[in-house]
Amino acid sequence: MQKNHKITVVTVCYNSVSEIEKTILSVLSQNYQSMEYIVIDGGSTDGTVDIIKKYSDRIAYWVSEPDGGIYYAMNKAVEHATGDYVNFMNAGDLFFDDNVLSAVFEGKKYVDDVLYGYHILHFKGGYKPHYPSDPNVLNQGMMPFCHQSMFTKTCLLKEQPYDTEFRVFADYVYYRWLFNSGHTFRCVNKFVSVFSVDGVSASMSLAVYYEMCRVHGWKPKLSHFFTLYRKNMWRKVRYCRLKIFVKSLFRPDKYNVNLKRFKQIED
Incomplete structure (x- = not known):
């Protein structure tokens, strides 16, 4: 009988008391048996740790202590991972369904280094599905998928952790390196995650912009920064609740104020 892959799901968090429980429940509600759950907290002081302790008997490993940021915490989690693949479902993120x-x-046996699926973008006004691009766009400055909807071989993450010098784009740098090193990617044609566009990587501060320039080899220009800043702000306006509601009347498969209206993709 074929043995299923063991999956390590990781949640990293810091002062996420309003969001951590829904993420934990989303992970623990998975009906897949061969799974372990790891939670890395950055030393929260707002009650997040109390919620983690509430579910500690179902968490394979957890710790709460100051760290160097998101990717530092993700690397720390991988050190304790025993699954074949790792998925990062951080505070505020959700699996699409149970x-x-x-x-x-x-019943599947994969040999690919990275598996990736689809995700649902959660705007303040509602939801919009997003389908990944081909991995070759990594060399065009774009991230074709999100880490919430990816499963990466644990052995790769142990051998080559995320570069913590990058505080926002370490995942992009990492998967661009994997792709250009000849590692294999496979789309699994399923909705995997739901995540908010208001996260750290969705913001456009000067610090984020300078890191973006470093990643892509651009020369920083104030005019370029303001162009990206306006584009980022306009995206939030474009997907306000009224607009998504109106669009859902005509394209409910593409826009909706209710997440449950979206259905999983069948084989």
């Missing part, structure tokens, strides 16, 4: 891991892994 059957995601089963839909992707039950």
